[in-house]
Amino acid sequence: MSAIDLPGWTHAYSGKVRDLYIDENTRDLASADRVLMVASDRVSAFDFVLSPGIPGKGELLTTLSLWWFDQLTGVPNHLVADHEISDDGTVNDLIPDAVAGRAMLARTLDMFPIECVVRGYLVGSGWAEYQRSQSVCDVPLPAGLRNGDRLPEPIYTPAWKAPMGEHDENISFERTVDLVGADAAEALRSLSLEVFSRASAIAEARGVILADTKFEFGANRNSGVITLADEVLTSDSSRYWDAELYAAGDDDRLASFDKQIVRDWLSEHWDRSASTGSGQAGPPPELPQEIVEQTAARYRELIERLTRS
Structure with a gap:
């Protein structure tokens, strides 16, 4: 889970899918008043981060979250302005170009x-x-x-x-x-x-x-x-x-618009009960390209269905 070098920002934390960055002048995450939340293309299942990632997934997740925050008027959310206006009226984007489209600028919360x-x-x-x-x-x-x-x-x-x-x-x-x-x-x-x-x-x-x-x-x-x-x-x-x-009542009536395709494939091709000797399951196999493509297509279809006018 390698961090990206973002000018003005310091990597503070990585989860299975998201990476958090704080202003380079801020001491640590606990003292930060805002955080840059970057959604990666990583995909996880059964508590493992899998390889390869799902191309475009980070941008799709961010786009959908932002769309839903916009729909849920009246519900306080963690978003803060992702731009600022200088004295001469110039609009300055606060989200670095390297992560534009897959990052949110958010207020830190308890x-x-x-x-x-x-x-x-x-x-x-x-x-x-x-x-x-x-x-x-x-x-x-x-x-x-x-x-x-x-x-x-x-x-x-x-x-x-x-x-x-x-x-x-x-x-x-x-x-x-x-x-x-x-x-x-x-x-x-x-x-x-x-x-x-x-x-x-x-x-x-x-x-x-x-x-x-x-x-x-x-x-x-x-x-x-x-x-x-x-x-x-x-x-x-x-x-x-x-x-x-x-x-x-179609046979596919419970087919979900998410990474269930990945979970189903792993269930058939990975014996999670097999021990490595340490009591832990061995690492999951690499996802085949067709599974990656099918999963990406399901993510895209959902956002198209929800956000189209």
């Missing part, structure tokens, strides 16, 4: 250690858990639901954000109260459900179903206002389906 997951449909790990317990993350559900069924109402199923290299952990709402306090926990749940509802209606009007998603929030360091942060409603953080295929 992030909550919670992934705010909202599920509108029963699928994925939720479906697997439902078959065992007729519940998802301690939320009881009606009997008789099938894989892919729409839930009676969206449910909030938070997860604890584990440190880098560890697995995130599904937790109960009561546990979020322990982690962030009762007021913040209730606000995170309420805001997550509200944004999910608004986004679902916008997506459905464009022939797309938002099956589930995760949000991340932080507190504004000056005002304490809970603020939507990181990426939002992208193919990496959300599961989207084609509404027409879903309604028709």
